[in-house]
Amino acid sequence: MSISRITTGLKNKSFSATEITRQALDFAGRENPKTNAWLLLAHESALASAARVDEQIAAGHDPGPLAGVTVAVKDVILTKGIRTTCGSKILGEFIPPYSATAIDRIEAAGGIILGKTNCDEFAMGSSNENSAFGPVRNPVALDRVPGGSSGGSAAAVAQNTAIVSLGSDTGGSVRQPASFCGVVGVTPTYGRVSRYGLVAYASSLDHIAPFARSVRDAATLLEVIAGRDPLDSTSAGAAVPNYAAHLDGNVRGLKLGVPVEYMKHATGETADLIHKAIRDLEDLGCEIREISLPATDYAVAAYYIIATAEASSNLARFDGARYGTRATESGTLGEMYRNTRGQGFGAEVKRRIMLGTYVLSHGYYDAYYVKAQKVRTLITRDFTRAFESVDAIVAPVSPFPAFKLGEKVNDPMEMYLSDIYTITGSLAGIPCMSVPCGNTSEGLPVGLQILCNHFQESKMFRLADAYEQR
Ligand code: GLN
Numbered sequence: 172m173s174i175s176r177i178t179t180g181l182k183n184k185s186f187s188a189t190e191i192t193r194q195a196l197d198f199a200g201r202e203n204p205k206t207n208a209w210l211l212l213a214h215e216s217a218l219a220s221a222a223r224v225d226e227q228i229a230a231g232h233d234p235g236p237l238a239g240v241t242v243a244v245k246d247v248i249l250t251k252g253i254r255t256t257c258g259s260k261i262l263g264e265f266i267p268p269y270s271a272t273a274i275d276r277i278e279a280a281g282g283i284i285l286g287k288t289n290c291d292e293f294a295m296g297s298s299n300e301n302s303a304f305g306p307v308r309n310p311v312a313l314d315r316v317p318g319g320s321s322g323g324s325a326a327a328v329a330q331n332t333a334i335v336s337l338g339s340d341t342g343g344s345v346r347q348p349a350s351f352c353g354v355v356g357v358t359p360t361y362g363r364v365s366r367y368g369l370v371a372y373a374s375s376l377d378h379i380a381p382f383a384r385s386v387r388d389a390a391t392l393l394e395v396i397a398g399r400d401p402l403d404s405t406s407a408g409a410a411v412p413n414y415a416a417h418l419d420g421n422v423r424g425l426k427l428g429v430p431v432e433y434m435k436h437a438t439g440e441t442a443d444l445i446h447k448a449i450r451d452l453e454d455l456g457c458e459i460r461e462i463s464l465p466a467t468d469y470a471v472a473a474y475y476i477i478a479t480a481e482a483s484s485n486l487a488r489f490d491g492a493r494y495g496t497r498a499t500e501s502g503t504l505g506e507m508y509r510n511t512r513g514q515g516f517g518a519e520v521k522r523r524i525m526l527g528t529y530v531l532s533h534g535y536y537d538a539y540y541v542k543a544q545k546v547r548t549l550i551t552r553d554f555t556r557a558f559e560s561v562d563a564i565v566a567p568v569s570p571f572p573a574f575k576l577g578e579k580v581n582d583p584m585e586m587y588l589s590d591i592y593t594i595t596g597s598l599a600g601i602p603c604m605s606v607p608c609g610n611t612s613e614g615l616p617v618g619l620q621i622l623c624n625h626f627q628e629s630k631m632f633r634l635a636d637a638y639e640q641r
Contacts, residue, residue, distance in 0.1 A: 174334060174388045177239045181228060188228075188239035192221035192283050195241045199285060199332035206308045206317070208326035210246050212286040213253050217241075220283045227281070235281030237395055242277055243327035243336035246287040247294050248379060249368040250274055253284070257370050258292040258302040258320075261489050261515025263496035271368020272403070273337060273379045273396040280395045285333055288323030292517045293486065294339050294372045296320045297347060297589045300580050301519045308576070311353055311616060315573040318348030321382070325352040328382045335383045335392045341373050342474050343568075343593025345380040346605040350568035350618025353607045355389045355635070356382050360625050361600030362407035364393070365400030373481035374405075376474075376597050386606060386636040390414035393628065409626050417629045418636040423456030425634060428561035432467040433592055437567050440611040445567045448608040448619045451641055452565065457634075462557050462564065466549040467595055471587060473550070474594040476530050476543035482520075483527025489515065522583070551599040558624040563634055565621055567592050568605045572615035592620060602628045606635045 172180075180186050196212055203209045227234040244250060247257045249267035251274075256262045274284060291301040299307040299322025307322040309315040310330040317326040321338025325348035328336050338345040340358040349356025357380055364379045371377060379396065383389035394414050400406045429449060437445060453459050491497035491511030498510030516524070530539035557564060569589055579586045596603035602625070605618035619638070623631040 172334065173385060174237065174240050174391050177334065178236070181224070181234065181239050188221040188224035188283065189218065191239055192217050192241065192285070195285055195332070199327070202330055202332050205313060206310050206326045206330055207305050208288055208307050208317075208323040208330060208332065209243070210256060210287050210289050210304055210323070211254055213250070213284060216253060217283050217285050220278060224281050224283070235279065236391060237277060238281030240282050240335060241285040241333045242282045243285055243288045243324050243333035244274065245290050245321050245324045245336070245338045247290060247339050247370045248274065248337055249370070250284060250287065253287065255287065255370070256304070257294075258290045258304060259515065259517065259520070260303045261495050261511065265495045269368065271379070272365040272400045274368065276396050282395070288327055288336065290323055291320035292520050293370070293482070294320040294341055294344055295482070295519050295523055297343070297586050298574070298579065299323065299348075300576065301517060303517055306576055309352060309573050311614065312573060315575055315615070316351065318351035318573065320344040322348050324382050325349055325354055325356065328352070328354045328384060335381060335388055338380050338382055339369055340378045340380040340597065341376045342478060342597045343590045345382065346568050346593050346603060346618065346620060347590065349382055349605040351573040351616065353610070353616030354382050354384055355386055355604065355606055356380065356618075357389045357393060357604040358596065358602065359393055359397065359628055360407070360602045362405050363602070363626070363628070364396050365403040365406040367400055367402040371485040373478040374485065375481060376478060386632055386639050387415055387418055389604075390418065390632045407626070412629050414629055414632050417633050419633065420637045420640060422634050422637040425457045425563065426561045427452060427457045427459050428462035428557055428564045429459060430462055430464045430467065430564060430566055432464050433566040436570060439571070441567055441569070441571060441617050444609045444611070444617045445619060448638070449565060452638060455637055455641060460561060462561060464553040464557060464595065466546060466553050469546045470550055470595045470598060471591055473543040473546035474590070474598060475526070475587060476539050477547060477598075479523045479527035480531050480540050481527070483524045483531065486520065486524055547598045550595055554599045554601055554622075554624070562630060563621055563623045565619060568618040568620040569593070572611055572617055596622050601625055602631050604631060604635060606639055
């Protein structure tokens, strides 16, 4: 069901929020063994939220724009009283004492937090194979990965076990799994949504970001969670438009840029589907132009320096003293830190903490970290220049569709390269999204990426919706 069918059904008393929540919990519980998308279903609190919605309706109050809508939440987002693991053993049975602002806003809008979803440990990965709780399987093809790091949130929506979900995107973790699972995934402008309560991976790149089965539902969810939050000093004060109201299908005359640097490596069926999507956009009246984003080639390298540098600092808080589990049998304080981290963090997280510590260390800081920040500025300038002549950029999300479980786990470089088209938008902090644009001959979904200038989510949604409705 779509969000509007649910809110209308509640209004017409076709069903109650409690009924649909109960059904959703049962269905998600039954389906989960297939994919391992859910780490926890929050039976009690979900039913309590549903009861509140039903009471409001009975009392004649407006229950909110997400009334009765079930929401899956990536397990890197804090939920008060509900275990939050970040896909890591180091947090163990950590129960947050407060919720992320995005969660509070969803609940205030009548949304039902159904539970927490599996992900790569601390959102580090591209296939969901780095979770301490086992990989997620792609509901479209169970022998394949759902993408990462928000694989569980993408799979939950693709599997119909939640209406919408929240993921987090640092370098592509919402767009890439959306593309692999055939759903819509939206990375808003950096600062558009408060990061308060999102466990930090790389703070200057982290976003809370929605998944949905349609552009309209994603726009509705973003509108609820967006906007200034005094608890996050990087959250933006810009007014939040009524995104869904602007989905009027009018895209005639929009100028779309196709970056040569993205298309030159695109081959096979992914490239064919992207070319077809571009032709469809032309049929809708858009003007297509070739553009160049020359700094693209350096994006992956710059990202893995900046992201790991920030991660090495952010993850220092997991020391066994403050949160989650602590290694026993330690003599000194130093041993306790080492043992806790040694046992608690997985291999990829350790690799990134070491890399990040190295690039920040005296003697290497200028050679790596400062250089990477300069590249980041060049990438941002590429986009600024491009948006002087085009309204939006269209490109692939990933060079390939969902790959087989285990296919790339032993080659971190190959895995890192799978973010090649998503990382640039993240480094520039611009809004970008993935919208399904067809399936390969094997039935694997492919996503079209749409990127716009800062705070132009309305235009991005209008284009994506017109394309979806074509
Ligand atoms: N795959 C990228 C990484 O491993 C992006 C992750 C993300 O966006 N959280 O860092």
